[in-house]
Amino acid sequence: MSLKHAILAAISSKPRTGYDLGKKIDGSIGFFWSATHQQIYKELKDLELEGWVTYRDIHQTEKPDKKIYRITTQGLKALKTWIREETVLPPTKDSLLIKIFAGKLVEPQILIEVLATQTRMRANRLKRYLEIEKEHFSKIDVLPEELQFQYLTLRRGIISERSWLDWAEETRSFLERRKSLMTTV
Amino acid sequence: MSLKHAILAAISSKPRTGYDLGKKIDGSIGFFWSATHQQIYKELKDLELEGWVTYRDIHQTEKPDKKIYRITTQGLKALKTWIREETVLPPTKDSLLIKIFAGKLVEPQILIEVLATQTRMRANRLKRYLEIEKEHFSKIDVLPEELQFQYLTLRRGIISERSWLDWAEETRSFLERRKSLMTTV
C-alpha cells in the first residue's frame, strides 16, 4: 500500500533512522500513517532494494549503531509520480462504532464508560496537537515551505479530533437520557 | 481484528447474507467497517466454525441460492463481552495526508486538483448520509431502540465528513494563496 510513500514523504524533508520513523512523534509520519517498527524496518529494506532510498551506517559508542536513510533521486521521482495518481478514500474501521451500533445489547452505563475512556484519549491527543501548533507553527507565514505543508496535516488532526469530541458529547447526552429513562421506569 | 465483531453487530439486529453485508449500503456494516466480499465470506465461515453464527440455505429459482446468517446465543455473549473490553483508537492511515505533507515537491495546481477530487467524493458521501438521515431518522425519539443506536453511527459519519470539508476549505485557500504567490513572482 502506501507505507512506502509515507516513509518516502517523511524522509524527503530530512533523513531519518527507522527508529525515528517508528516513534511517530513530531512532524513526521505519525500524522498520516501508523506502523510498527518491524514493519518500518522491513519497508526500508525493500525501499533500498528498489533504489528509492539509501542509508549510511553511523557508528556510535554510547548508543547502538544506526542507519540514516535518505531519499534518492529515483525515490523522489517515484514519490512525485505517486502524488499525481488517484487518491482513494481511506477505509473506515472504527471498533468504537461497532460497539455503539450494537449498543442496545448492554446497559447504558457500559457504553457511557467506553465512550468516556475514548473521549479522554481523544482529548489528550487534541491537547498534544494544540501544543505542537503553539510551539512550532504559531507564525505560519514566516515558516519554511515544508513546515507549512506539515502544518496542514497537523490542522487535519486538530479539526478531526475536535469534531470527534463534538460527536462524543452528542452521543453522551443521548446515552445519559436513555439511562435515566430506563431507571425511572 | 474486529471484522468478526462488525459482522456480529450487523447481523445481531437482523439476519443477513454475506452478499448483503458486502454491499455496505443502508444501516449495516459500512458505517464502521470496510471489507471486501471475499473477506466477509471467509469470516462468516470462521464464525460458523466457532459457533457464533448459524446459517440456513435458502433455495431460490430466479436467483442464486443463498445463506442467511444469524447470530447464536454464544455469538451474542461473545459480542457483549467484547463491548466491555478495551477499545483502541483506530490507526490513522490517509494517503491524501501523505501527499499534502510532501506537497512542496509538486506544483500547487496538482495538489489543488487532488484535493478537489477528494472533496467531491467526500461531499457526495455527506449528501448520501444526509439523505439517509432525512429518510430514516427524522423522528428520532419514536424510533425502535436499535435504530437509535444506528443513528448515532450515522451522525458520526455526518459530523466527520462535515469537518473534513471544513479542513479541505482551509487547505484549498492555503494552496490557492501559494499558487498566486508563485505565479506573481
Next chain:
DNA sequence: TGCAGCATGTAAATAGTTACATGATTAT
C-alpha cells in the same frame, strides 16, 4: 537492581487485497 531509551532485526501468524471463476436473470 530494575527499568526506560536507543537501535535493529527475525519469525510466525493473522488480516486484507487482487485476480480469477461461475451462472442465471433482468434491464438498456
Next chain:
DNA sequence: ATAATCATGTAACTATTTACATGCTGCA
C-alpha cells in the same frame, strides 16, 4: 448484445500484528 444485479467462493499475494531476541547506557 452488453452490462448490472444476485450470490458464493478459491488462490495467490501483500500488509500488518504479535511474539521473540539482543545489548549497551543512564537514571532512580
